[in-house]
Amino acid sequence: MLKDLVTPENANVFIGKLGDILEKAIDKPLGYAINWGRIWSLWPVHIETACCSVEFGAASSPRYDVERFGIIEAFGSLRQCDLVVVQGTITRKMAPRLRLVYDQMPEPKYVIAMGACAITGGLYFDSYNVLPGIDGVIPVDVYVPGCPPRPETLIQGCMLLQEKIKRMKARKFV
Amino acid sequence: MTNELPPGLALRKVDERIMTLNVGPQHPGSGHMRIIVQIDGDYIVACDPDPGYVHRGEEKMAEYRNYILNIPHLERPVIHDSCNVLYPYVLGVEELLGIEVPERAKYVRVIASELNRCIYIMYWLAIYGIFLGHSTMFMWPAGDRELLIDLMEKMTGARVTHAHFVPGGVRNDLPPNFEDVCLRHVNYFEKRIKEYAAVFYDNPILIARTRDTGVLSRQDAIRFGTTGSVLRASGVDYDLRKKEPYDVYDELDVHTNVMKEGDSYARSRIPWLDMLESCNIIRQALQKMPKSGSVRVKLKPNPKGKGFDTVYKRVESGRGSLGCYIVSDGKPEPYRVKLSVPSFRNLVALPNLLRGEKLGNMPSVYWSLNYWPVEADR
Amino acid sequence: MSSDVKTTTVDSKPEVKSPPPKPAAKKTEEKPVELPAFEKSISDKIIEKFGDKVEVGFVKEDRIRINVGKEDVHNVAEFIRDGLNYDHVESVSGVDYPQDNEIEVVYHIGSYSDSSLARQILVLATRAQRETNPIPGNDATKLPTLRDVFYSVEFHEREVFEMLGVFFEGHPDNRRLLLPEDWADLPPLRKDFAIKGR
Numbered sequence: 225m226l227k228d229l230v231t232p233e234n235a236n237v238f239i240g241k242l243g244d245i246l247e248k249a250i251d252k253p254l255g256y257a258i259n260w261g262r263i264w265s266l267w268p269v270h271i272e273t274a275c276c277s278v279e280f281g282a283a284s285s286p287r288y289d290v291e292r293f294g295i296i297e298a299f300g301s302l303r304q305c306d307l308v309v310v311q312g313t314i315t316r317k318m319a320p321r322l323r324l325v326y327d328q329m330p331e332p333k334y335v336i337a338m339g340a341c342a343i344t345g346g347l348y349f350d351s352y353n354v355l356p357g358i359d360g361v362i363p364v365d366v367y368v369p370g371c372p373p374r375p376e377t378l379i380q381g382c383m384l385l386q387e388k389i390k391r392m393k394a395r396k397f398v
Numbered sequence: 399m400t401n402e403l404p405p406g407l408a409l410r411k412v413d414e415r416i417m418t419l420n421v422g423p424q425h426p427g428s429g430h431m432r433i434i435v436q437i438d439g440d441y442i443v444a445c446d447p448d449p450g451y452v453h454r455g456e457e458k459m460a461e462y463r464n465y466i467l468n469i470p471h472l473e474r475p476v477i478h479d480s481c482n483v484l485y486p487y488v489l490g491v492e493e494l495l496g497i498e499v500p501e502r503a504k505y506v507r508v509i510a511s512e513l514n515r516c517i518y519i520m521y522w523l524a525i526y527g528i529f530l531g532h533s534t535m536f537m538w539p540a541g542d543r544e545l546l547i548d549l550m551e552k553m554t555g556a557r558v559t560h561a562h563f564v565p566g567g568v569r570n571d572l573p574p575n576f577e578d579v580c581l582r583h584v585n586y587f588e589k590r591i592k593e594y595a596a597v598f599y600d601n602p603i604l605i606a607r608t609r610d611t612g613v614l615s616r617q618d619a620i621r622f623g624t625t626g627s628v629l630r631a632s633g634v635d636y637d638l639r640k641k642e643p644y645d646v647y648d649e650l651d652v653h654t655n656v657m658k659e660g661d662s663y664a665r666s667r668i669p670w671l672d673m674l675e676s677c678n679i680i681r682q683a684l685q686k687m688p689k690s691g692s693v694r695v696k697l698k699p700n701p702k703g704k705g706f707d708t709v710y711k712r713v714e715s716g717r718g719s720l721g722c723y724i725v726s727d728g729k730p731e732p733y734r735v736k737l738s739v740p741s742f743r744n745l746v747a748l749p750n751l752l753r754g755e756k757l758g759n760m761p762s763v764y765w766s767l768n769y770w771p772v773e774a775d776r
Numbered sequence: 777m778s779s780d781v782k783t784t785t786v787d788s789k790p791e792v793k794s795p796p797p798k799p800a801a802k803k804t805e806e807k808p809v810e811l812p813a814f815e816k817s818i819s820d821k822i823i824e825k826f827g828d829k830v831e832v833g834f835v836k837e838d839r840i841r842i843n844v845g846k847e848d849v850h851n852v853a854e855f856i857r858d859g860l861n862y863d864h865v866e867s868v869s870g871v872d873y874p875q876d877n878e879i880e881v882v883y884h885i886g887s888y889s890d891s892s893l894a895r896q897i898l899v900l901a902t903r904a905q906r907e908t909n910p911i912p913g914n915d916a917t918k919l920p921t922l923r924d925v926f927y928s929v930e931f932h933e934r935e936v937f938e939m940l941g942v943f944f945e946g947h948p949d950n951r952r953l954l955l956p957e958d959w960a961d962l963p964p965l966r967k968d969f970a971i972k973g974r
């Protein structure tokens with residue numbers, strides 16, 4: 225009977241459906257495992273956009289050591305990353321590049337908007353070359369306020385993101 | 399996104415031998431700027447820096463805010479060197495108003511400025527470590543830097559953005575017992591950075607990566623108008639703290655560090671020597687500082703009244719001489735503020751240094767120029 | 777070109793309504809005794825060479841300001857480099873004066889090689905005509921470049937070009953530097969370019 229159902233033409237569809245069914249069946253335990261893996265290995269992209277990168281650097285320093293929360297220092301390649309920390313002001317020249325970087329990253333991906341500039345434009349709300357916040361460019365998961373945010377604040381933001389991932393449905397991206 | 403890319407993003411034509419490569423703005427070896435290099439095999443034949451990714455229009459904004467409100471955003475170009483980047487602006491406003499700053503405030507400024515210089519250089523050194531792929535060189539300076547940040551936090555109340563200098567002095571007096579704590583921290587800090595000589599500067603790998611790369615001759619350093627550590631690494635003895643002393647630098651004993659080689663190694667060593675010198679200056683200043691007295695004079699309305707007036711002041715920042723040109727028309731807002739920033743001045747040397755260099759040497763040459771993109775773009 | 781044409785244009789320009797030099801120039805006449813001697817000797821050398829083509833804006837401690845018309849700025853700069861030992865430009869700033877219909881470009885020139893000049897900054901100011909509807913590069917707002925005299929002005933002049941629309945004739949590389957590639961508005965540092973909500 226299975227032979228009648230599965231012809232070479234629809235084999236792909238059938239296997240895809242099977243995957244869906246399987247996922248639904250074991251969503252709870254598998255999803256937990258997948259999310260657990262994602263939480264403790266967030267790789268930020270090495271894209272610095274403005275002066276908040278100083279405090280981002282300080283957060284990786286031995287005193288704050290954000291690596292113990294699973295946020296690895298930004299040394300990696302773009303294609304292996306799943307976190308964008310927008311470190312401050314996005315100018316009109318940088319905005320298309322930011323979008324390009326975001327589009328090139330594989331799913332799942334998360335965004336932290338760091339600093340007043342990334343949230344609303346901050347001090348530069350009336351400047352001619354600064355975007356009033358990055359919400360119009362990429363979707364944001366966590367906002368970290370401050371000008372610049374202290375490393376502790378950034379760490380708290382990262383932990384909030386981890387909380388959020390924990391409650392996300394892993395299936396969406398499998 | 400539409401299919402059509404903006405003009406700057408379009409891929410360039412690649413012919414058979416010469417390849418065009420965009421390094422940055424998303425690249426571990428570029429920071430917030432793009433360097434368009436043309437390479438033949440492994441050798442760079444031409445280089446075209448493309449700054450401006452953090453151009454926020456500070457100079458335009460300064461025309462819309464009054465002289466005091468300009469302080470917070472004018473220190474943002476280099477937040478980890480915020481005292482020094484504000485210094486020429488504050489000195490300029492003081493000269494326009496014709497006010498004299500109390501003696502104690504001058505010493506507090508010198509101490510804050512020297513501490514900030516160390517904080518800046520430590521961050522720069524840490525990032526230099528990343529660019530060279532030397533993790534220890536990131537961790538050590540980034541950790542030791544926090545010691546001085548604590549000190550600045552005690553003094554001004556903020557980790558990096560202090561807004562401590564105001565026209566007429568400094569915002570607050572020193573906290574009680576600051577002198578002792580400062581002396582202890584600085585002595586320990588000096589002991590720590592002396593160890594760097596063995597770990598970094600005598601390290602054969604670092605020497606191999608930086609020796610004889612990006613050599614800038616003395617003539618060229620002068621011709622390009624470079625400044626700060628780049629200039630002094632090429633054998634020109636020029637330090638504004640000594641040549642044109644502002645505030646109380648003429649009462650202190652400042653030694654200028656000069657090296658003759660002009661390569662990346664010299665450019666990376668000069669800032670470290672500067673930090674040792676800064677520790678000396680802080681100790682002298684702590685000794686000579688008046689133990690009490692006011693640190694801020696009250697500002698009065700401009701006594702010269704309406705009418706155009708210009709002033710150009712410069713100080714030696716962590717990266718080199720930083721100038722501020724203010725045109726005032728007697729109104730509460732400046733008519734024009736122009737920051738002449740060392741990063742932007744040193745950028746002229748980059749295409750000339752990279753020509754003929756290997757691509758792998760690009761990060762070490764680029765960052766040895768003591769470049770901070772946010773400052774260059776303003 | 778006859779020299780008298782040049783002098784008349786230069787003389788007429790600053791005397792119309794040029795705000796910065798006037799008060800300072802008056803001061804120099806009122807109390808000439810207080811002028812610092814070394815700085816005075818430098819400005820005298822320039823006056824001696826160029827006569828009334830140049831005008832001394834002010835002579836203060838460590839700062840000398842020379843106003844010059846755009847026809848002579850190149851010659852004056854060459855003399856400053858070869859005759860007076862100044863060797864690099866620290867900053868090039870453009871200032872917009874819509875009330876005079878002019879844009880001023882100010883060069884701050886210093887010296888590394890001559891240690892007696894280490895404290896000195898020579899301010900060389902010149903003015904270009906201003907257009908109400910600028911077409912950067914294609915209108916009358918033009919100045920001769922100083923890049924062949926002082927190499928260090930290369931990026932500074934590019935910045936002034938995009939920020940104020942002053943085209944530098946003879947500059948090898950007059951491209952955009954800091955602004956986005958698709959910038960199509962007025963040059964932002966002009967006074968009639970208003971920022972959001974102001």
Ligand code: SF4
Pocket residue numbers: 274275276311312313338339340341342346347370371372373474477
């Ligand atoms: S929020 Fe503050 S520190 Fe961060 S980028 Fe903006 S101005 Fe700089």
